[in-house]
Amino acid sequence: MNEKNNNSEKDAGLKALVDRAMHSAGKTGKAELPAFFTDRTMLRIRGMEHHRSNENKTLAWLKAAAVILLVAANMYTLYYIAGTDRRQTQAAGNATLNDFVNEYHPSDSTVVTIENNLNDE
């Protein structure tokens, strides 16, 4: 009997605690806005905008620099290719018998024959 009473008292105590906590939600009052909330928020917005515009400017400069670099590299490559062709053509036109000998190492008799043929021409 005593234990039963104890249990029901315990349940009532528990229910009261839970009810009190549940009702505390309705007793929550409205807090005032912190001081200078509007100014500080606007400051953060301006700061964000400033940062974004700086970021955009840097990005634009980087893009322009990359384009210039690419164009310069391509132009250098084209000039280099054109210059190499010209040099090779000139080199081929000025070839002497010595160049031929150095390149292919023919036997002495072959060289003499070639020289004779050239002289005959």
Added chain:
Amino acid sequence: MQHPDIEALKANDEDAFRNLIELYGKAVFNLCLNIVANAEEAEDQAQETFIEAWNSIGSFRQDSEIKTWLYRIAMNKCYDFLRRMKRKKRFSVMQPLLNRDEEPIELPSNFQHPGITLENKESAQALFAALETLPDNQQSAFVLYEMEGMDYRQIAQTLDVSVSSVEALLFRARKELRKKLEIFYTPRASFKKK
């Protein structure tokens, strides 16, 4: 009180935006406060809300009130913040192993709510701790109804659900809160008896 000029807001007019903050700053701050239960964090989340509003005002379709739209942003910001905090607290590998229903409530160490009187502080602290363990939609419905004083229709608009869903969410939230609070108070009640 001046009404917000949506066209000026969409043109990112600073004066119009300042007016918007003055109109709804307090409401947004109090909503954040009722979710994160800490004045400093609530201020930060309220500022984040207005920054997000500044960035995405172009996408505001005007099919709801601007206050409702701001409330939605604020709730998302606060729940993201709470999730980040929870993630920091726990080991990420342990998270899937923990059953949310079985999760015991812990009193927040940084509880700082200027809207709560000293005599209600202890019970409110327990309630906020229990609220934190509820799913986001149940928590939102409870906060908007009990603390913000909104009616079912306004809550339905804010959460973008039907009125009957709001009723169901509130029913489940209250039931779940009672269960969590009973578990939390059980050792205390038996201690008091002894």
